[in-house]
């Protein structure tokens with residue numbers, strides 16, 4: 384794939400692709416159970432068991448990504464708690480370099496994310512990336528998660544771009560499969576979405592550790 388000649392637009396996932404997934408892993412797997420334990424007078428172990436079981440019920444659905452759902456289900460103010468931990472939000476190592484490179488090459492970039500609007504807003508404020516994107520689409524806008532092929536037809540209608548000349552990058556292999564089914568021409572996975580975890584392999588897609596590997 385030659386980005387400069389074959390790609391009309393780059394579609395990018397946010398968490399684990401542009402931004403270090405470590406923030407979200409820490410927030411949902413450690414910080415939220417701690418807060419739940421405090422609020423309900425439970426041991427950390429009891430809180431983890433309860434919270435993780437709630438996560439399992441809705442994995443991959445829009446609720447899984449919805450702060451309002453978690454506010455109601457866990458009785459915690461997710462929006463306020465995200466603000467409390469916002470200093471931990473970080474871009475991945477060569478994200479800025481990559482976005483600058485696309486800008487210089489005049490290739491439009493879009494964010495396609497399952498993140499809740501409130502999270503997108505906070506993360507864009509913290510990282511100051513907004514100006515690099517022609518548009519930011521959250522699956523909550525269309526009310527269908529990226530895991531569903533109908534999300535992609537809604538995006539195609541809205542952006543009016545030729546999917547066969549788009550590059551889509553995501554750290555979820557499951558989502559890459561759906562994007563492929565929807566007709567996206569070029570697909571890449573992220574090998575190192577979480578800076579604190581070992582690299583992941585994908586069965587059916589090429590992965591990159593650094594965006595510079597795309598050139």
Ligand SMILES: [Mg+2]
Nearest residue numbers: 396398399554
């Ligand atoms: Mg992701």
